[in-house]
Amino acid sequence: MEEPTMEKRHSTKESAKFQIADELGGIELLDAQYETQNFSRHSHEGYTVGVIERGAQCFFRTGSNHVAPQNSIILVNADEVHTGHSAVEGGWAYKAMYPLPEQFKSIAQALGTNRYGAPYFPEAVVYDPELANQFRLVFETLEKSNNRLLRETLVYASLVKLMSRHGKTPPKPTETSKTQQQLIRVKAFLDDFPQADVSLTELANLAEISPFHLVRAFQKQFGFPPHAYQIQARLRYAKTLLKAGHSISDTAQECGFHDQSHLHRHFKKAMGITPRQYMNS
Structure with a gap:
């Protein structure tokens, strides 16, 4: 079997094309090539399913760093903290989709396997040439074809195969401790009021624990300290506003960013794209 390779190429101009396909109620897609892009610690509401087309990507997921070489598939679970940067000289190119847990659940339900809901992907990088080529066909079809039946069939088939080959039963949730309940209370506040100019002391009072304990426990539980999680919540809110047609400047102000450039940078x-690219998708 052909093994994945890590090629060194000459510098390539960075580019990123973002779109939202209509299938399954809307799936975000990204076709990008990067050299200097360094993704900050972040998470997505949806899963990340990406195929490395050139070069190699290094990224953090589930407590350790991983390298995804050419022809491999990247898998990141929904709401899982991860990063991303080039692993080789010359950068990397990849195509990715970001299906939501609800979309996987609907597929599992249709298959009669909805007992455990959305899947969990334990492996951050998998080498499955057949599936990688199938996803390449999906990406190409979603970009070039308007045949709804073909598009929906290919998306459905590829996600079914991904679930059956690489998906596992999600870890069973353990009983929630008092501290976890306190942390969930803080997380819920940041999710519901991302624009709020709230202090660490106020969040600690909400959780009924000390500020120092809150920072350490929150990061251990959710992968971010409270201030970094607030940025993630603001970015999710910004995506909602931009998708609804709000201007970038109004979105920045409404989400609690200092200004438009502050929103742009984060x-x-x-995301690997600018707010304007997202708004124009």
Whole structure:
């Protein structure tokens, strides 16, 4: 079997094309090539399913660093903290989709396997040439074809195969401790009021623990300290507003960013595209 390779190429101009396909109620897609892009610690509401087309990517997921070489598939679970940067000289190119847990659940339900809901992908990088080529066909079809039946069939088939080959039963949730309940309370506040100018002391009072304990426990539980999680919540809110047609400047102000450039910087580091690219998709 052909093994994945890590090629060194000459510098390539960075580019990123973002779109939202209509299938399954809307799936975000990204076709990008990067050299200097360094994704900050971030998470997505959806899963990340990406195929490395050139070069190699290094990224953090589930407590350790991973390298995804050419022809491999990247898998990141929904809401899982991860990063991303080039692993080789000359950068990397990849195509990715970001299906939501609800979309996987609907597929599992249709298959009669909805007992455990959305899948969990334990492996950050998998080498499955057949599936990688199938996803390449999906990406190409979603970009070039308007045949709804073909598009929906290919998306459905590829995600079914991904679940059956590499998906596992999600870890069973353990009983929630008092501290976890306190942390969930803080997380819920940041999710519901991302624009709020709230202090660490106020969040600690909400959780009924000390500020120092809150920072350490929150990061251990959710992968971010509270201030970094607030940025993630603001970015999710910004995506909602931009998708609804709000201007970038109004979105920045409404989400609690200092200004438009502040939103632009965080959006690009987490999403790999600018707010305007997202708005125009």
